Amino acid sequence: MHLRWGPRRRSPRLLAQGGGPDLISDLPDDLLLLVLAGLPCVSAAARTGVLSRRWRSLWPRLRQIVFSDVPLHSLEAVLDRLPRPLPLVSLIKIRFPNERLPWPIPEERLVDAASVNSLLRAAARLEPEEFEFELPTNLLDGPLIVDLPCFHRATSILLDLHPVDVILRVPTGVEFPALEELHLWACTADIDALLSCSPRLRTLCLSNVYSDNDDLAVSATLAVSSASLQELVLLQTDWMDGVNIVAPTLRQLTVSFPAMEKVSISVLAPMVEMVAWRCCYFELSIVFGVWRLEQVTLQTAERPGQLPSLQIHASANPIFVSEEETFMHEIEKHMFAEFSVLDLHLETNGHVFGALVFHVLGMNRICSAMQKLKVILQRSSVKEGCSPHCPCESTGWRSQTISLTRIKEVEISGCGGDDHDIDFLKLILKCAPRLKKMIVKLSDGGASSSDDGCTNIYNIFKAYSSVELCLS
Known part of the structure; x- marks a missing residue:
């Protein structure tokens, strides 16, 4: 019996039916990585491994890691299974799929503070330059206390926590030495603590964010004090009773909030050049x-x-x-x-x-x-x-x-x-x-x-x- 070694030659008939050479896989790695980066979720990029062995080794080299269809309970395990060492990660973006769940939602599907905090720590270990995280509100059961871990290399952080009872804390020792841009949506946070551990912060955007103190007492007066801020955006849909801003290098200020009655306003920003300020009174x-x-x-x-x-x-x-x-x-x-x-x-x-x-x-x-x-x-x-x-x-x-x-x-x-x-x-x-x-x-x-x-x-x-x- 005669055995043939080496690549099999395709017959003219197979070539005519579209089974010709794999021209895409012959492209340079850099071009193939661009193709994978255009997919909506890293799980879709991983599934391209069924095409050939070469594709299996490509997706772990992505610098932008986007999750959009991986359930929260599975996501941390996916992050931990990523091969090490990873290349320098430029972006981690986490969005969760809109799942149709029975009502009441099974207890094992609900999200608690421990799972959210553990997921954030897993993302922080990858040390991304940019981090975006959206919390799935349909899986939350009651208030959450979320501890924000260290993101040493992050220059931009966006946290969309939705209109739920979420308290965002900054544990002792946490720092953001490279952070230049911070966006927060719908939470209660210790703004002073965030600013004190972000010495390079230039842009701060707060939407429906409320201040708290060490006793977690929520205040309807929003205070922002920073020596580095150059742009500040405050957007509130719930009533406020005061705004206090101290920002000596601020250049751009955008504020919109409703008030039920008299408000306390103090703005110390001697270098501000662009202002868009609106206060609506409802009493x-x-x-x-x-x-x-x-x-x-x-x-x-x-x-x-x-x-x-x-x-x-x-x-x-x-x-x-x-x-x-x-x-x-x-x-x-x-x-x-x-x-x-x-x-x-x-x-x-x-x-x-x-x-x-x-x-x-x-x-x-x-x-x-x-x-x-x-x-x-x-x-x-x-x-x-x-x-x-x-x-x-x-x-x-x-x-x-x-x-x-x-x-x-x-x-x-x-x-x-x-x-x-x-x-x-x-x-x-x-x-x-x-x-x-x-x-x-x-x-x-x-x-x-x-x-x-x-x-x-x-x-x-x-x-x-x-x-x-x-x-x-």
Whole structure:
């Protein structure tokens, strides 16, 4: 019997049916690793080992290890089975599959703190440059206390813990000497401890994150103090009662949070250049006359030629109780950065607005900084005509004299052209000697070119020939 040694030669018939040379496996290793890196999960990369022995030795050399379809209870064992030594791992990304489980969920499938902490330690042992971890909320049973282990080489960490009761702790001795970027979602954490062990941190993003102390007492005041931070993002959907920021090298600040009542705000960031700040009020406690404060926004310029602005939203309702000092003091808390535009969004609900606007303009920090005034009136179908004793006319604003020497442009949208609106325009013209342009946009159903109100608007500008009027 004659035996043949060496590679078998394929017949012309097999070649014609697609069983030709394996051209993909002949590619260089670097190209094949790029192919494997494009697969959605490292388990899929491992399964390519069925193609040939050469593929089996490739996937352990991946520098980016992504898990997206491996159950949590199996994941730690998979990490421990990775061949050693591994190449320098640039990324470990852990996402869990959405499993359809019976209800109630079997106890053996539920996730506890011990399994989560053990998995994090296994990932830390691989020393990735970037680490991303998302906790599976559908498998959690009650609150978890998660201890964050040392990631010595990590420059970026992202922890998405979802809206569950998770307390993130930093054990004694844990450090992140290379960490430059940290993202946290939905947890309670000791922010001071995280910052103190991250001396190179440049970017901090917190979304629905709350502070705790050593006694695990949750605080609705979020405090961030760092000498290295250059970008800070704070996004909250649950109400806060305070924000305290000390960041001497901070360049960019983004903050959005709701408040139930008065808030405590302290921002010490002398080098900040870009600000996007928004606070929404959901209680009725911040009022002036009939006006309730709804939102304050502070925004620096986003493009060349744009001016930084302070935006105030308020709505009128006669059931409110006047607290003049509270209203203005609350607005002043948000004025920690320079602005040149005052943007007022007023929902009138049948009430007049002159008293409120001039009360705001009377603030020293506003009248000394403002170069442009925008008033956007959201009129209701109720005809505006308050009684002499209505709180919206409570301050005798028509007789006020305010020095608006820096203001150069005024824009009013929703002007009705009635006596109140005419008096408001007259007082603006009187108080702003350097005004160059006024844009008046009439409300639907307001004055038209044939109305007396519109004629009166044109007439009052005859005495101010240096002011350009744009009426539409």
